[in-house]
Amino acid sequence: MEIIKLHYPNDEALSNIEPSAAALGFFDGLHLGHIDVIDKMKEIAKKRGLKKAVMTFDPHPSVVLDPKKQRTTYLTPFDIKMKKLEELDIDYVFVINFSSAFAGLDKDYFVKEYIIGSKIKEVIAGFDYTYGKKGSGTVFDLKQYDEFNTTEVSKHEQGDAKVSTTRIREYLDNHQLDEANKALGRAYDIEGIxxxxxxxxxxxxxxxxxxxxxxxxxxxxxxxxxxxxxxxxDDTLYKGVASVGVKPTFHENARLTTEVYIFDFSRDIYGENVTVHWHHFVRGEEKFDGIEPLIEAIDSDAKIARRMLEDK
Known part of the structure; x- marks a missing residue:
């Protein structure tokens, strides 16, 4: 997979790339709605003999456009997103630096400079995709160009709600992990040391x-x-119970930490890179009146988690 970083003004030499079908979007989380768009792109690329591409942005547009609600944490941080896209067998990822200058571009300039200029012959986007200054460009506008075809992908619903990154973040923030994982199509995962x-x-x-x-x-x-x-x-899949919190039994104002008690495990693994897959919520964080109640709670958590993970 080739990662092609684009800036404004766009001075990247793209003479060596081949024509492609490109899925457009930010794709944080690569949830089921995103996969719908990417799968449609791959289907069209195969049919037309084009390279498979994704066009995305970095950082999230809110960093420039909405300082009160800027998004600086991600479901799939940039490096992770690139890794997952490579696993999806993508040929090109066009990464546009979302700067203040870029945010002010006319929608037609964006299309001519970045889509047509990147030799994209098929555009695939979600129904609510927007681009250009103040999001003035829509999928309808993209369909007016003769230089490429545009395919609109309808929303992916879960129950009566649209699957979206925002909704998944809300699920995670409200202990609705099962709902988040359904929308992602996999267990939420975090890499760490x-x-x-x-x-x-x-x-x-x-x-x-x-x-x-x-x-x-x-x-x-x-x-x-x-x-x-x-x-x-290490190919082994280890099971355990994770705690996210500030250890209120011992601290008043501690930093947030993540700890995993791995079942039936005794090795020292300091310095190892690990990936934690989050499957089910057990209970909220509590402050206990002493060590004994805490030990009882952890023991109970472990027993519950073992039952929850029996099929893993």
Whole structure:
């Protein structure tokens, strides 16, 4: 997969790339709605003998357009998104730097400079895709160009709601992990490195791996979760219970941490790169009146999580 970074003004030499069909969007999370768009692109590319491409942006447009609601944490941070796109057998990823200058571009200029200029012959976009200054361009506008064809993909619904990155973030923020995973089409996952923690867990019979995320992920809400975990260069899928929170039993104003108690595991894995897959919510974070109630709660969490993960 070739990653082609574009800026404004667009001075990237694109003479060596081949014509493509391109899926347009930000694609944070690569959820089922995004996969619909990408699958349609791949179908059209195969039919027309074109390269398979994705055109996206970095950073999220809200960083430039909406300082009060700017999105600086992601379901799939940039490097992870690139990795997942490569797994989807994409040939080209056009990454446009979303700057203040770019945000002010006329919609027609964007099309001519970035879509036509990138040798895109088939455009595939979701029904609500917008582009150009203040989002003035729509899929209807894209359909007016003769230099390429445009295919509109309808919304992917879950129940009576549209699957969207915003909704998935809301699910994660409200302990609705099962709903988030249904919308993603997979268990939410976070990559990180195992770092030294307070080592309190081993003193109470529950040694944990303290996970420092490698990127600015949108974290699930504070609480306990049934998870699986993989360790780099190790094919084993480990099961466990994860805690996200500030350890209120011991601290007043601690930073958010993620710890995983791995079942039936005794190795030291400091410095290892791991991926945590979040499967089910167990309970919200609580402040306990002493060590004994905390031990009982963790033991209960572990038993619940084992049952939840029986089919993994």
């Amino acid at each position: 195992v770092v030294q923690g307070e080592k309190r867990g081993r003193t109470i019979g529950f040694p944990t791996a303290n996970i420092e995320p490698n990127y600015r992920y949108f974290m699930p809400a504070k609480g306990s979760y049934a998870v699986t975990m993989t360790i780099e260069n």
